[in-house]
Amino acid sequence: MKYVMNGVHYHVDTWGKGFPLLLLHGFTGNSEGWKEFVPFWEGHSMTIALDIIGHGKSGAPSDIGHYQIEKCAAVINSLLEEMGIWKIDVLGYSMGGRLALTFAVKYPEKVRTLILESASPGLRTEEERHERRMQDARLAARIRKEGIVDFINYWENIPLFQSQRNLPDQIRTRIRNQRMANSIGGLANSLNGMGTGSQPSWWEELGNLKMPVLLLTGELDQKFCRIAEEMSKALPNVQWKAVKNAGHAIHVEKPELFGTIVSGFLSQSGEINTKAVNIEE
Template sequence: MKIVVSDITYYVEIRGKGSSLLFLHGFTGSSQNWLPIVSMFEDTYQCILIDILGHGRTDSPANSKLYDIEKVSRDIISILDELLIDNVTLIGYSMGGRLALALAINYPQRINKLILESSSPGLLLESERNIRSENDLKLANDIRKNGIEWFVNYWEQIPLFETQHSLSTEVKQAIRKQRLNNKTVGLVNSLIGMGTGSQPSYWDRLGSLEIPVLLICGEVDQKFCEIAKQMSKKLPNAKVEKITGVGHAIHVEHPKFFGKIVSEFL
């Protein structure tokens, strides 16, 4: 279905009935990335999938300020209001995890539990955020100049996704096709407006988050496992699950095990 919020049309898909699970995908992804996981939960839960601004079938506006992570989190609350859903459990991956954390911190009364996969509260120091913003802007300009296919070729080869090279040809082709379906302006503005360098740091606000939080990371993805470890020290009610033999995208590389861990937490 399509839901209009602040003159922006969001693509939303609902599967199953029961308590609500809201899934938020990563950068270059779409709601469809979650379907193998959703198939494990839709018999007992209402699964809500949203294409985040600039991705999939949601609009990709030209104004990068509309992609501000706290503005987008307000949009998602408006979508839940439209659907008459009072509270949800959030499952967010990477960029979607940062967005999920923004939602949980700013709208704690609407969130039951929080599951973050390979995600972070942003960068602690302003100097780090400035450097990251400059790098994101450079990459955004390269995408604008060279186009989506160039970027997808580049993105597939970054070290973060090295473990995905062992996925089946069918899965890799499906991921590539979905990435290529994104719009240049959407990815460019997501980097500028919702990138790690442009979002607020939530490190100092983690202590206020009293709901149960599950932090999932892949053993090979050492950077995000260390972030999860540091986050768990600040969160009052957190559990860390480090998954052996996988990297950044656990739900893609080992979906059945990911589903099992989430099910046990729920």
């Protein structure tokens, strides 16, 4: 399905029945990456998989203002209202996790439960944010100059995704095809408009989030494990699961375990009330 918000079209896939679950993919991804979880979630959730602006089949406008993360959260709110949905579970991965957290901060009354896979609340200081904006600007310029193939070749080989080298060739090919389906302008504008350095820091807002939160990280992704550990100290209603033998993209590297963990969390229907840390096999 397609929806038009502020002159930009957004592609949305839905499947399953039950309480609505919004799925937000990572940078260079799209809604197609969630389809393998249909067997896990279709029995208890009506899943809503969005192509985030600049990605997949959604629009990639040239106006950078459309990509600001708070505006993206506002678009999600309007989209859900148009669909007649007033309360939702939200699952976001990496960039999509930052967007999911932004939505929860701005519209906490709309979120029943929040699941963040390898996500962060942003950078704490303006100095850190400025440095990251400069890095993202250089990377966006590279995309525009060298093209999508050069960028995807580079992106696939950054340290964050080293653990994916052991995946079967057919899975790596599928992921590459999803990445290649994006546009140069969409990816470049996403980096400049929705990058970690461009968004506000939500660290001080974590204590205000009362809904149950599940943090998922891969044990091999030490950076995001450290971030999750800090987040788990600030969130009042949280579980953190570090998955063994997995890196940044747990849903790609351990899909069956990921799908099972998410189903188990959602089945609790928001009744978690203790902090917990659990290492998953």
